[in-house]
Amino acid sequence: MAHTLFLTILLFFVGTTVSGQRCNCNYISHPQTRFCQAHFAFRGSILNAEKAALPGERDRGYLYNQNLRYNVSVYEIFKGEMTYMTEHVVSLFTPTGGICGKPGLLQSQKEDNSENDFLFTGDIAVTSQGYKYLVITNCNWVARWEDLTKEQQEGLNGFYSDCGCEIYPRSEALDLGDTDADNFQVEDCGFNPISASILKVTDCETNFGHCMEVDDQVCSWVLSPTFEECFASRKSRLLLGAAAVTTRKDCNIYTGKQRKKCLLKVMKANRL
Numbered sequence: 246m247a248h249t250l251f252l253t254i255l256l257f258f259v260g261t262t263v264s265g266q267r268c269n270c271n272y273i274s275h276p277q278t279r280f281c282q283a284h285f286a287f288r289g290s291i292l293n294a295e296k297a298a299l300p301g302e303r304d305r306g307y308l309y310n311q312n313l314r315y316n317v318s319v320y321e322i323f324k325g326e327m328t329y330m331t332e333h334v335v336s337l338f339t340p341t342g343g344i345c346g347k348p349g350l351l352q353s354q355k356e357d358n359s360e361n362d363f364l365f366t367g368d369i370a371v372t373s374q375g376y377k378y379l380v381i382t383n384c385n386w387v388a389r390w391e392d393l394t395k396e397q398q399e400g401l402n403g404f405y406s407d408c409g410c411e412i413y414p415r416s417e418a419l420d421l422g423d424t425d426a427d428n429f430q431v432e433d434c435g436f437n438p439i440s441a442s443i444l445k446v447t448d449c450e451t452n453f454g455h456c457m458e459v460d461d462q463v464c465s466w467v468l469s470p471t472f473e474e475c476f477a478s479r480k481s482r483l484l485l486g487a488a489a490v491t492t493r494k495d496c497n498i499y500t501g502k503q504r505k506k507c508l509l510k511v512m513k514a515n516r517l
């Protein structure tokens with residue numbers, strides 16, 4: 246059942262993909278990876294949004310146009326040559342249908358104009374008639390500017406341009422018996438946002454980290470003060486949490502797989 250659904254979605258994507266527009270991607274990727282994969286990255290403010298035809302295509306009217314066009318005033322460019330800019334305004338397109346698109350960025354508009362201030366990373370796509378346009382989908386990193394950390398802003402201004410390392414998600418916890426702290430390692434370029442979220446600890450890598458080749462062919466997280474501090478305090482918190490669990494009842498703070506893991510740990514400890 247689940248497989249059929251997955252396949253259907255996949256086929257839908259293949260069927261609707263315009264050249265250069267990415268709908269199919271690993272949704273768990275690090276900001277640095279997304280920056281590296283993007284054709285452009287800039288900070289800008291959304292002026293308006295309307296359903297529109299892609300460049301060179303026939304305007305089929307509000308009901309039938311498949312894309313939303315954001316007109317965005319560009320403040321700061323981090324990547325890409327913005328030759329398609331007129332008077333600092335660019336048009337960004339996003340599909341309105343499916344889970345591929347990013348409509349609704351303007352919806353949560355407040356009085357304060359800074360609310361429309363976004364980081365946009367995206368791709369240059371080509372229509373079937375050969376017209377180029379800028380596109381954003383859920384595969385791209387798009388975020389409210391005020392939600393970015395200082396380190397992410399610095400990354401955009403330089404560190405993220407280092408694209409020689411692959412930052413890969415670790416999707417599963419390591420072996421039973423290891424502590425939760427072992428889900429996170431500093432010596433390579435793995436990160437684990439899912440574990441961070443389940444364990445309710447900071448995703449230091451996403452928020453404060455960037456990766457670099459430190460030695461010949463060896464990649465690792467760069468130990469900036471903020472990153473190091475985050476990593477160390479997360480580790481001590483997780484090690485402390487592991488030590489605090491001594492009875493079966495202590496495991497009730499967890500659910501599902503985490504709870505099972507906790508119960509096993511208690512059993513093991515009591516056997517010793």
Ligand SMILES: *[C@@H]1O[C@H](CO)[C@@H](O)[C@H](O)[C@H]1NC(C)=O
Nearest residue numbers: 293294295314315316331336
């Ligand atoms: C957005 O920009 C396009 C291209 O410059 C322009 O044709 C369109 O009228 C603009 N939309 C709005 C609502 O201003």
